[in-house]
Amino acid sequence: MIDQTNRPALPIRDVSGRVSLIFMVTLAAALLLLGRAETYVVDQARQIVTDLAAPLLELASRPVSAARRIVESTDQYAYVFDENERLREENTRLLAWKEAALKLESKVARFEALLNVQVDPTIDYVTGRVVGDSGGPFVETFIVNVGSEQNVESGQAVIDTDGLIGRIVATGQRASRILLLTDLNSRVPVSVEPSRARAVLAGDNSASPRLEYVPTNIEINAGDRVVTSGHGGLLPPGLPIGVLIQTEDGFYRVQLYSTRARLGMVRVLQYEFPDEIDLQDPPAILIQDADAEEEGAVVTDPVSPGGGT
Amino acid sequence: MSFEPIGPTPAARAGKLALLTLPFLVGLVCVLLSFVPVSAIFNADVAPAFGLMAVYYWAVQRPDVFPPYAVFALGLLYDLLSAGPLGLWALVYVVIYGVVLTQRLLFVGRAFTLFWAGFLVAALVSGLFAWGLASLYFGQTLSPWPVLIQMAATVALFPLFAKLFELLQERLLVQG
Numbered sequence: 390m391i392d393q394t395n396r397p398a399l400p401i402r403d404v405s406g407r408v409s410l411i412f413m414v415t416l417a418a419a420l421l422l423l424g425r426a427e428t429y430v431v432d433q434a435r436q437i438v439t440d441l442a443a444p445l446l447e448l449a450s451r452p453v454s455a456a457r458r459i460v461e462s463t464d465q466y467a468y469v470f471d472e473n474e475r476l477r478e479e480n481t482r483l484l485a486w487k488e489a490a491l492k493l494e495s496k497v498a499r500f501e502a503l504l505n506v507q508v509d510p511t512i513d514y515v516t517g518r519v520v521g522d523s524g525g526p527f528v529e530t531f532i533v534n535v536g537s538e539q540n541v542e543s544g545q546a547v548i549d550t551d552g553l554i555g556r557i558v559a560t561g562q563r564a565s566r567i568l569l570l571t572d573l574n575s576r577v578p579v580s581v582e583p584s585r586a587r588a589v590l591a592g593d594n595s596a597s598p599r600l601e602y603v604p605t606n607i608e609i610n611a612g613d614r615v616v617t618s619g620h621g622g623l624l625p626p627g628l629p630i631g632v633l634i635q636t637e638d639g640f641y642r643v644q645l646y647s648t649r650a651r652l653g654m655v656r657v658l659q660y661e662f663p664d665e666i667d668l669q670d671p672p673a674i675l676i677q678d679a680d681a682e683e684e685g686a687v688v689t690d691p692v693s694p695g696g697g698t
Numbered sequence: 699m700s701f702e703p704i705g706p707t708p709a710a711r712a713g714k715l716a717l718l719t720l721p722f723l724v725g726l727v728c729v730l731l732s733f734v735p736v737s738a739i740f741n742a743d744v745a746p747a748f749g750l751m752a753v754y755y756w757a758v759q760r761p762d763v764f765p766p767y768a769v770f771a772l773g774l775l776y777d778l779l780s781a782g783p784l785g786l787w788a789l790v791y792v793v794i795y796g797v798v799l800t801q802r803l804l805f806v807g808r809a810f811t812l813f814w815a816g817f818l819v820a821a822l823v824s825g826l827f828a829w830g831l832a833s834l835y836f837g838q839t840l841s842p843w844p845v846l847i848q849m850a851a852t853v854a855l856f857p858l859f860a861k862l863f864e865l866l867q868e869r870l871l872v873q874g
Binding site for chain 1: 730731732733734735736737738739740745747761765766767769770773774775776778779780781782783784785786787788789792793795796799825828829831832835836840841844845847848
């Protein structure tokens with residue numbers, strides 16, 4: 390060894406080292422057993438450590454995202470013409486969709502007004518950046534740089550530009566943890582469109598979560614769209630999640646819209662279950678509209694409503 | 699017993715302190731690094747177990763300044779940050795550290811390839827051990843692929859980090 394003066398002490402240190410090694414193994418094993426109970430102390434310790442590490446992680450993730458942008462933009466130079474062509478085509482298609490969406494929007498607004506549907510209150514959101522990547526091979530979580538200072542709370546849904554990615558499971562002051570849909574512990578009530586079959590999306594640490602408790606009396610097919618159902622009141626209904634696929638052994642899985650490798654900015658939806666909202670009146674414009682129609686006595690005409698308004 | 703004839707100078711004391719905490723600090727940086735989405739640069743989704751590299755390297759090179767409780771602390775930090783089972787990686791790190799300690803004379807002062815091969819075995823064993831523990835903890839057979847892929851990436855990156863650790867070690871050994 391380099392330190393000559395310490396040489397005679399080595400055997401003693403060796404013994405004490407062995408004792409402390411055994412002690413540490415026992416302590417770790419004890420923690421593992423204790424942690425099964427998911428106590429308050431453990432949660433708090435996690436949160437404090439995450440809160441402390443978040444600024445460091447954020448600092449470290451900046452050059453990473455800068456480097457990623459450079460790599461992405463060099464990638465894009467190679468495909469810029471193809472991409473442009475593709476976008477033009479897509480734009481043409483989307484314009485047609487926009488027309489259809491506008492027509493439907495006004496139609497739905499009229500129907501809602503006629504039926505006096507209680508519309509969900511608008512959902513506030515806060516945008517944050519993913520600063521900490523997945524927590525090792527057995528856990529699928531992210532650390533995002535918004536916390537209770539931005540009114541982020543446990544249970545809130547987190548989306549990116551493509552769809553739902555998960556929900557908040559723990560919040561600190563400036564950092565929160567997102568449990569991804571793919572995590573082993575993730576269970577989300579979903580509905581399969583267009584049949585509106587209810588099911589539970591259960592993560593299993595693989596890229597495509599399983600669909601569980603699928604009703605047998607409703608037909609669902611691979612390729613159907615899966616969205617949040619809103620049952621349970623935790624997540625807002627109708628958030629896009631992914632596309633239904635059927636595995637070789639006959640089970641249903643969901644291919645998620647959001648691929649986690651692309652994650653950067655995410656949006657935390659501050660949805661509150663509308664259990665105590667006041668009775669809403671239909672929007673003023675629609676009331677005027679309805680009045681006008683009553684005067685013209687064409688209320689029952691099925692052709693005239695629809696596109697116009 | 700030999701006694702130090704004169705007390706160490708403050709500079710030597712600072713150097714000694716740096717040497718005593720160096721493996722732990724390097725491990726700390728490594729553990730934090732494993733939560734930075736580095737692989738996102740290349741649109742990949744692998745987070746190499748940098749902490750394991752530090753544990754293995756210092757267990758072989760300088761176990762005298764890398765005591766078991768430092769290893770435990772690193773593992774615990776990893777567990778707390780990862781929101782996984784508390785104590786899982788702490789246990790894996792400490793056990794691997796203990797195993798490597800018994801075999802360290804195989805690697806000290808030998809060719810780097812042998813050192814690297816040793817890490818391959820250590821990474822594989824700790825990966826499978828962690829997988830077994832996690833499967834027991836969650837009460838179901840988890841897919842072993844994520845951890846195996848992680849360990850493959852870790853082994854592939856090991857030479858780079860071993861060089862970095864070596865530079866640091868040489869720097870501080872001169873001072874210490």
